[in-house]
Amino acid sequence: MKPAIVAATILTVAAGAASAQSVIRLATEGAYPPYNLIDDSGKVAGYDVDVGDAVCAHAHLTCEWVTNDWDSIIPNLVSGNYDAILAGMSMTEEREKVIDFTQNYLKPEPSSYVAASSDVDVKHGVIAAQTGTIQAAFVQESGATLVEFATPEETVAAVRNGEADAVLADKSYLVDYVNEDPDLAFVGEDVFLGNGLGIGVRQSDTDLRDKLDAALAEMKKDGSLNALIDKWMPNSEHF
């Protein structure tokens, strides 16, 4: 391609971009109901999305949603492709080395094992988990054999087709599968991982973090966050 054409294209795109209003770009995965999903009209929805929209309204920010694969969601935040992550992401020490979190918008949740038969040994069997999650890290340390998948849906599919003995994921995600599929059942004991869900922002972006933090504090006080918990996460604790 001719350099002149490339330069012209870049200039046009840049000019089009510069005239737009300042927008905060929020990233989610869109594959982890009820936290985040792409609904049947093709739009993002879920607890994360409603919280994000409400936080932006409280902080008087114009926000826009982006979907990004889970495994590159932190690198793309750090390199500035978007400004914040709301993707059912638990705050962990490891993640806090790379990005900053606001205060929690959901208290720590139980993670559960789901299997196709009740006699599965979750300590020594083959356990499926999504790559880069706290559950995957936990399985790795528990002594069981970990098989990782890029999307949450594939982890459940792996149990259904016998590739894995059980799957470990957030209970709120798995509960619908167990209720609707007679072959699947919870096994073993729930585990508590992480320090609750937070909004992830770049470490250099303290201004945005403070704004989002203040908005979350407001929503906890006026009860609107609890209303969203009732809507999407009926089994979760209120603030």
Add this chain to the structure above:
Amino acid sequence: MFASCADPGSLDGAMWLACYLTSGKHMAFYASFGTVLVLLLVTAPVALACGFAGAVAARSDILPLRWFGRAYIAMVRGIPDIAFFLFVPIALDQGIEWLRHQVKCPDWDLPVRQGSDFVVCPAAKMPLSSAPQWVHEGYGFALAVLAFAVVFGAFAANVLFGAMRAVPRAQIETGEAYGMSGRQVFWRILVPQMWVFALPGLSNLWQILIKATPLLFLLGVEDIVYWARELGGSKTSAFSYPHPDWRLYYFLALLVFYLLLTHVSEMVFSRLTRRLSHGQATLAGDALRKAQA
């Protein structure tokens, strides 16, 4: 779509399926077929242009230009497509941002590379983070088109390079005997005649290009493979249309689509070969001449 689709839970059978297949998400799926076709229609001419430039460079009399042309062909042909597809968009994106960073933020004192992070000043971001979502998607798509064009351009360059050499020497000599300049011989004799030699190779390349479009999915563009996986995955009642794992059917539909697409292009290419063979000093051209006589 239909008014009766407002409450999917109450539907069953054909009506449920009709509503399911016309949901907003499916509309995005159908639109993504357009994305693939647009990619093909944009990439093919750009790749052909890259290939033509590459072939001309590779047979240039100017030594550095010839080196450049040959190196381009050899390098891209020798590197796995996927590695190149992952490399080109990232390298282009960071290269463009780095250049803009140098121009727009000369007094920025932080390093651009901080560990694994690539951080340029906000004004140098490409596109700007304040840009609407469609600009980001368009930019990603443009980078994907460029990556495809660079890779397929190298293959096309190789095909055209060979085709230019296949044009009978006698044709060139005749042109020279008429007193045409080198440039005139190239444009009036060589280029019009080389296409028929290039066509089998180019049609092969087109088929490979069609089959390579699912790589868009790797580049983060929401193409038909992305939507097939997203729609086919099992859905619980968190969605309006719960269903078990239907990925098999969705991927089957993709197989049919690609088979149809390659079949149609096969037919177009055979007609094109026939047309281009008219009056050519080749076996096919000779057969056409005899059939008419």
